[in-house]
Amino acid sequence: MSGAIVVEDPEGSLPPEIEAMREVVMVLQETNIESGTLRNYKAASEIAGSNMPLYGGGGGSSRAESKDEKGETAQDEEGESEVLHFATVNGQYQPIVQAQPGEAFRVRLIHGGNNDHMHVSLVPTDAAAAATATATAQGTGQGGRREDGPAEDHSGGGKASSGCTLLTLARDGVYLRQAPRLQSGGGHVVIAPGSRADLAVLCEEAGVYRLASSKGGNDEEEQDSIMSYLGQETDVFEGTLAFVDVGGDALDMELPEKSPAAAGSDRLLQDLRDIPDNEVSRFVFEFNAADKVSHLGNTYTWYGVNGVQYTNSSHIMRRVPLGSVEEWVVVNQRKGRGEGEQGLPVGCDRGGPGEVTADGHPFHLHVNHFQVVGSSWGDDGPDWSVGDWRDTISIPTPGNVTIRWRADDFTGEAVAHCHIFGHSDTGMMMNFEIFDSI
Numbered sequence: 001m002s003g004a005i006v007v008e009d010p011e012g013s014l015p016p017e018i019e020a021m022r023e024v025v026m027v028l029q030e031t032n033i034e035s036g037t038l039r040n041y042k043a044a045s046e047i048a049g050s051n052m053p054l055y056g057g058g059g060g061s062s063r064a065e066s067k068d069e070k071g072e073t074a075q076d077e078e079g080e081s082e083v084l085h086f087a088t089v090n091g092q093y094q095p096i097v098q099a100q101p102g103e104a105f106r107v108r109l110i111h112g113g114n115n116d117h118m119h120v121s122l123v124p125t126d127a128a129a130a131a132t133a134t135a136t137a138q139g140t141g142q143g144g145r146r147e148d149g150p151a152e153d154h155s156g157g158g159k160a161s162s163g164c165t166l167l168t169l170a171r172d173g174v175y176l177r178q179a180p181r182l183q184s185g186g187g188h189v190v191i192a193p194g195s196r197a198d199l200a201v202l203c204e205e206a207g208v209y210r211l212a213s214s215k216g217g218n219d220e221e222e223q224d225s226i227m228s229y230l231g232q233e234t235d236v237f238e239g240t241l242a243f244v245d246v247g248g249d250a251l252d253m254e255l256p257e258k259s260p261a262a263a264g265s266d267r268l269l270q271d272l273r274d275i276p277d278n279e280v281s282r283f284v285f286e287f288n289a290a291d292k293v294s295h296l297g298n299t300y301t302w303y304g305v306n307g308v309q310y311t312n313s314s315h316i317m318r319r320v321p322l323g324s325v326e327e328w329v330v331v332n333q334r335k336g337r338g339e340g341e342q343g344l345p346v347g348c349d350r351g352g353p354g355e356v357t358a359d360g361h362p363f364h365l366h367v368n369h370f371q372v373v374g375s376s377w378g379d380d381g382p383d384w385s386v387g388d389w390r391d392t393i394s395i396p397t398p399g400n401v402t403i404r405w406r407a408d409d410f411t412g413e414a415v416a417h418c419h420i421f422g423h424s425d426t427g428m429m430m431n432f433e434i435f436d437s438i
């Protein structure tokens with residue numbers, strides 16, 4: 001079960017373009033049920049007249065297609081090998097969001113799912129694509145492309161063909177300093193389980209658009225790029241999340257040109273990159289995944305952090321003085337159990353036994369946000385840049401991300417973990433404690 005708690009900005013504190021936007025909250029969830037249980041859902045779905053796709057595979061690319069797929073597999077009485085795998089938005093299956101042409105609105109996207117990464121874009125259905133093509137041919141539009149505004153400064157390959165502009169304003173509840181930002185070339189947003197993205201959306205042309213997740217980008221190059229970042233074995237949801245139905249009177253709203261955080265002076269936004277290296281404490285946090293093990297009749301993959309499987313909630317792996325700044329290198333490099341607490345990996349590219357891993361892990365830190373200060377991937381990931389603040393980040397696989405965070409305000413025990421629950425629940429988690437040193 002999950003839901004959204006939205007902490008609103010104080011009235012009058014935002015740029016007028018953002019203030020004027022309507023808000024759409026979207027809590028994403030996934031369901032993934034195999035074999036036997038699926039038959040119950042199938043029966044319930046058919047009785048209810050639902051168009052939910054009860055077949056093996058992704059969430060379907062459209063309502064019509066889902067229905068066809070369901071029809072095709074209705075003959076399959078066994079269903080043993082089938083997998084029911086779909087995503088919902090606010091508990092609804094592929095809901096429709098209404099919008100007007102030229103209307104800028106804000107989407108608060110919250111990934112409350114447990115396993116799949118989302119690689120989200122807003123793409124026209126065939127009808128919208130045809131309308132856009134017609135408008136372009138007649139010279140009455142630019143294929144949906146905005147020629148003015150901030151989007152142009154960060155424009156990537158896919159915007160012209162999409163008809164909509166999708167800009168990131170904030171991640172994990174913190175406004176980006178360099179916002180609004182078009183990310184990942186074609187306007188895709190990567191959202192890991194547990195992470196949040198605040199987006200500004202504007203569609204110029206009337207039509208029906210799909211808010212969809214896919215491994216693909218607008219071209220092969222982008223697809224290669226996203227999977228080589230996340231790891232080839234990482235699960236990325238493929239299917240429609242929601243539809244945006246753009247119609248009615250055209251509006252002439254503007255996308256914001258500057259970030260609400262640009263002049264931020266609160267302590268959270270103090271740039272931790274300015275702190276000298278000798279004033280931070282370094283720690284290496286390594287994700288470990290090893291062979292399958294049997295326990296109480298179940299077989300599962302061994303998951304751990306720094307060579308330790310989380311089984312003891314009173315075991316503290318890291319103690320942090322209140323007010324101090326931590327620098328953690330979060331590593332996902334090799335298969336195997338790692339070297340344990342007594343022999344923490346000293347470098348990012350840990351040697352020793354174990355193949356290079358292709359299974360990605362979103363790192364999540366409780367209590368304090370962290371700032372990205374470096375990565376084996378370079379200064380810009382698919383959905384982050386050095387300097388950004390987050391509480392959840394996917395680690396390049398194989399590779400590492402270096403973060404800094406200040407132990408602010410709160411003392412006590414907390415956890416850092418992979419946000420794929422199948423991993424964290426079987427051991428990919430560690431305790432740390434913030435203590436008052438005075």
Ligand SMILES: [Cu+2]
Nearest residue numbers: 361418420423
């Ligand atoms: Cu994981």
